[in-house]
Amino acid sequence: MPHSALIHSLPPLGFIAVDVHFHRPPGDPFNALTWPFPLIKEQAEGSKLGQIVTKDSYPEGFLDRFVEAGQRLASKGCVGIITSCGFLAMAQPVLASRLPIPVATSALIQIPSIRSFLPPQKSIGVITYDGTRLGPLHLSQLGISAEGIYIVGAPDDGYLRGVIRDGREYVHDEIEAELVRCAKELVEAHSDVGAIVLECTQMPPFAMAIQQAVGLPIHDVYTMGKWFYSGLVRRDEWPT
Template identity: 25%
Template sequence: MTEALGILMLEGKMADVPGCMVNEQTWPYPVRRMVVPGAKTPRTAEDAKALLPLYVEAARELEQRGVRVITANCGLMALVQQEVAAAVRTPVVLSSLVAVPAVARMIAPGTRIGVLTFFPDAVGEHNFTSCGWSSADFPVSVAGVGEYESWRRFLATKEADAELHAELREDLRRVIHEFLAREPDIGALVSECTMLPAVLDELRPDLPVPVFDILTVLDWTVSGFGRQRSDGKVTAGV
């Protein structure tokens, strides 16, 4: 069966918990993971840009293997979204930030989009323009979880037992509610960080605005090749 999704992976240990890209329970369709040789976790925009040749080569290999959609497990790779997309014919989604223009048009004109991330100072105009839009096009604000010890521990260890999972969930809940109280004109949230989906599904039912993340954006992209029916079967393609 053709893999619906190809994931370009950084070297090293990644979080193997539901909601994160390594975990098999995260995906309802076939997935192929490919570790990009030499791809270390980027710490700066310059680090991410330096990985471009490696990601282009790996994306082309995934395309040759027949995957339907290509993504990556690090949100900072948004900085090479356009270059990798230009190197292959397969749809490329390296960051949920590519969905901001579509989300902005779903909500009332002028309504703000809240971007959730890990460290807010690492996500700004360069990330936005690399995904094809700017804050002049769509008003955005950014909030992050990086000040919380629970999330810093998860980032460092890539592990989360039941106790830490509960802490991650409640700390993210606190960030979101404080964010919405501070920016009452937010009409939707977009999670840029690929680690936040580990607990986001538990929070969505109680939030007053929709939350889009890398998983929901990829589900939408993959559905272009075959939509899953209520009986669990896929209409075609994946």
């Protein structure tokens, strides 16, 4: 069977999108070309950026819209669900308890496994869309202690936030340069960092450049999504 036909024959992964619109190149989880399996998207109605990127708990009515989107994805045959913002770690317990299929809301979910990969004296760095708002409450909703985790944000006046928040023109090289700077500053400030997690779902297209710059393992929603799906749909690829 041709590779493209094999991909389309697989059961789909669901994607809860939020009401934010800008360029999404391959590598961004919103783009179906990113994934080696089918992707079905449903938007959580009324889910604006300012409501999602917050340091406070989400109101129940807001979460209901994500549950409804997840239920629509389940009804379309999706085997699992991911979301379009790492800040939705705050919604993980509610969505996991109310949806009929597995859900992984944030790249941050990988932190416990990454910790186990590293020597005990090593810490984890997180690069996020907004370093003033991502914090211990998000981690606690995933059962993660904030100890040994350093969080830094993309520049408030930078290209990445300008694209997502203000509809600024998408310039790949400019976003890449500012995220590489963030990573370098992170490891210069904290020499014990042994791996980096990219919270923002728009960051995977720059993960390779970040890794080349700092020489550390880099995890993001793309690494999470592939690992998540590999357990949902087993495909044994060794010779028989």
